[in-house]
Amino acid sequence: MAEREVDRSVSQTVKAQLALRDQILSGSLRPGERISELQAVETTGASRTPVRMALVRLEEEGLLEAIPSGGFMVKAFSERDISDSIELRGTLEGLAARFAAERGVSARELEPLKECLAAIEELLRQVPISVDAFSSYVALNARFHALLTELSRSPPLIRQIDRASALPFASPSGFVMAQSALPEAQQILIIGQEHHRVVIDAIENREGARAEAVMREHARLAVRNLRLALRNRTHLDLLPALALIKTATD
């Protein structure tokens, strides 16, 4: 193993996967660019075997694409790919909300969701919102959606939603808004909280159809939001944006 410094606390495969994902999301590797295994070995500090395992995982995750002649390249996405992914995710979340409503959720299980919503609304009360508060919002919003998904009690659905989240959560809309349109963004986010409130209410009252409908509407709001944010951009500089805002504004 020569003089290579090895961190034994986490597996090399996981370390490589995290490092490579970070490179992709941060823009060190640009969409369409081929990933060199050798280079990945150098930058991650792992050897080729764990690097290759990480590459396979990232391909399955949707961030990489296999090149027929061998190797992998960073996947590129169109605006429609992103908006479709947001709608797709909203559809699955709608199903999760419906499952939660139909299968019943105790008041105790709903509590964390309500607390999360309260925290978000508290954040959004300051106008205009600060960049710091916005990034707190992003984390809390991700938590809200994760908690909601869990309430479906459906492992296959939860798994699919996780897989469907890569693109929506990496949506550039959050990035664009954070840069130039924070006040406008805030207005949209406040509307989004109304959706959050309704879905909790619908689940409490076991109204499956209403719970599902509001989550789908919630996604459509995010799509409109994305379109708005991208209107004046000539091209999608997508992946680099992912590192800055790791979750969407939905």
Add this chain to the structure above:
Amino acid sequence: MAEREVDRSVSQTVKAQLALRDQILSGSLRPGERISELQAVETTGASRTPVRMALVRLEEEGLLEAIPSGGFMVKAFSERDISDSIELRGTLEGLAARFAAERGVSARELEPLKECLAAIEELLRQVPISVDAFSSYVALNARFHALLTELSRSPPLIRQIDRASALPFASPSGFVMAQSALPEAQQILIIGQEHHRVVIDAIENREGARAEAVMREHARLAVRNLRLALRNRTHLDLLPALALIKTATD
């Protein structure tokens, strides 16, 4: 490479993946059973590196589960896991149908779908259906659903539907029906074709909501079907069934 016989026509990784999937689906490896890499090396003829890549892919595919202490085991599914997966897939197919309807599809693109439906209805005209005809039906039905999915023109959605299809297409309902309830199955399949006809019509007339609704109803039919087929079984002997019927009855 010693005296190992190597087949250079396909990659060792792919070969190992196919062989292992076959072992899982055929029941050679039972749910909950740990997969030994050494044993996999012996049975697949590939060496450990491609075997490990194949295991990672099968894990991402949902057939395997990582064991915290290391290695992989064959995943086990409950009846609810399967029915949720069918409904999940139906929801995504509904979205695909809606996209197709809203985005517009030319008559030429719709032709293969119509031909496929005609072939299925021709098959189902013989009562009772033979086992051979049933397996032809299974293949044609998979084709119909694949063609429909393609019409959405949404790569992220197509990808998700592919990923969501593992469990529904492996549903034991087809197996159970093929074994003991072919005539009853046929009745249900005939109802399913009505859904297929409606979805084509809805796409042709650009009625997105109707296209979506009928695909979701189609999935609910498959779920009822699954419940019916499993009613008298005391446990799910799922994976072995997968090898016999590779696609669901939806």
Add this chain to the structure above:
DNA sequence: TGAATACGTTATGTATACAATAGCGAGGGC
């Protein structure tokens, strides 16, 4: 007799050596 610890065996995680192919460039022929 039971439980706990230590040791050995086995299997996984990691690293690296080897093989083969694809891409690229240079040189020669048409």
Add this chain to the structure above:
DNA sequence: GCCCTCGCTATTGTATACATAACGTATTCA
């Protein structure tokens, strides 16, 4: 002068050797 071909190089695919951790068993002590 352009195109085709041959060969080299770089990179991926595969195999295997080595390290390490986990599990099972046996032995010993309480």
